[in-house]
Amino acid sequence: MSVFSRGNASRSRLRTVIGGIAVAGVSALVLAGCSGGGGTADPSTSSGPSEELTLKIGTVLPQTGSLAFLGPPEEAGVQLAVNEVNEAGAGITVDATFGDSGDADNKAFETTVPKLQSEGVSAMIGAASSGVSKLFLDSNVSEGIITFSPANTSPDFTTWDDNNLYWRTAPSDLLQGEVLGNLVAEDGHKNIAIIYQNDAYGTGLYGVVKEVFEASGGTVVADASYNDGDTSFDAQVATVTAANPDAIVLITFDQFATIAPLLVNAGQSAENFYLVDGNLKQWGTDVSVSLEGAKGTTPGPVLADDFQERLNDAWTAEGNSDLEDFSYAAESYDAVILLALASLAAGSTDAADIAEKLQEVSGGSGDGEKCDSFEACAEIINGGGVADYDGYSGGVAFDDAGDPTEATIGIFQYKADNTHERIN
Structure with missing residues (x-):
């Protein structure tokens, strides 16, 4: 596996300037490099926020359409992360609603996205297709909702005017x-x-x-x-x-x-x-x-056997058959974990507040104590510290554009x- 380094690539969201990307040849690649209101966190205690947070999210992932084979592993990743956050008892509960993105042809997202917006979600996980995300991203930005994709790879999102509300755990194409x-x-x-x-x-x-x-x-x-x-x-x-x-x-x-x-x-x-x-x-x-x-x-690293087993267990527990593919499962899992950690660090479930903490909890700010699970990271945050989450998709370490700077192909x-x- 070869190593690839990139400096922070900033973009003109509403508050940043465009940076540069250096590229080099490799064979397998590692990069180094208005929803609901919320409670207020009390960093002086290790028992979590003084008020339990309930983070509402929704998924816009392909249950139908030309990318439907990616739906099961992505939804399994979301489900497992939700389960583990809620089981941790760290002061935050995630309430997830699962919805279909379809594709640009059947346009299932045209039903899913307005429904989730009306339910007051702070963030939507999806879409898998870059083309589909482009069709509803501006609407979510207008509504003050985070769009967090585990699989969008179009370079166009790096320079999208998204008011800090678009993030992804998948690396650019x-x-x-x-x-x-x-x-x-x-x-x-x-x-x-x-x-x-x-x-x-x-x-x-x-x-x-x-x-x-x-x-x-x-x-x-x-x-x-x-x-x-x-x-x-x-x-x-x-x-x-x-x-x-x-x-x-x-x-x-x-x-x-x-x-x-x-x-x-x-x-x-x-x-x-x-x-x-x-x-x-x-x-x-x-x-x-x-x-x-x-x-x-x-995109994606080699997944540990125990992680694949946990994904499959979470998926089959919902009445589904065994997973046949694990593409973007880790990226979906990490998206939920990062959102929950950012919400916990902000002491809020407001989308803008969460977005302000996403780079920090990913390690992209250069601060923080390394941790590799929600429970360990939450303990750091609830103890008054800064967490730097390294997930199953990699170190992530978001740059100013909301792109991961540590990823594997x-x-x-x-x-x-x-x-x-x-x-x-």
Whole structure:
């Protein structure tokens, strides 16, 4: 695993200035670097705030749509964090309402977001899709509600005018795109094609992969885009196969299940496919051709076995079947823990007050005592100290833009049964 360092990247929210981002090639990446009112915390006691806080949050995560495979691990992460905060008895209780984001095509968020706003939540966890978050973020900002995504990766959010109310535990695609572009080059490919979804996620990731791969001396010989909701991809496949690439990068969501067989039938070898977090799924028999040898990237560190077990237990306790995937579960868990810690540190459940403490409790301010669980961090806060939470998604350490400066990009490879395993 290689190390990547970045200085704090500030942006013009309403109170910061734009900073810089330095990039470097790596294979697996580590970065160093008006809702309800609330009670008032009493830092002189270790028994928690003088008034018990009740933090209301909601989720806007994909129960349906083209990213529905990410819904279970993300909701499991939220559920586990809620359970553990509430069991800690540290002076704060989290009240969570789960809702569907859908995607930009079925627009389930148009029902979920107004409902959560009317219920007076301080924060919404979601969406998974950058394109969906863009469609309701401004509304939440106007309502004074935090939008905290565990999976948004579009670079656009770094400079969004959000009044300090947008945060994410997933790293920008400036990072995933760099890792993927370098991976393709390191594997010896010289002439590649890219099929990508024409939205904030797809175009952003496409641009970075293209730039990084071409900087390595390679050539993007063809590219083709499609729109979310499209069901026919014959034209895109014809465009890229005509250029005879030696590898194909597929920046898609579930559309991959349709596109992959078309490419194989057109003479392309799946071992030269490169996937991204939006389609890096345990496909099994859901894809009709062999994916053996295909590779892909997704943000997130290796998860400890006990954490995966706790996630699965929390998920199945709600009447669900076992988790098949754990993508963005850690980022979802950490989002809730950080919100609860920030609320506790502020002694308030007001969204603006919580937002003012999020960078601090993540370690982004450079102050604080390291801790790796809600209970341990809450003890520090309730004792009058400053907590620096290191979570299951990494150290986080938010910069002024609400982006994590400590994160990991994993590399995966598909086996003969069309399931993937982490290789770096």
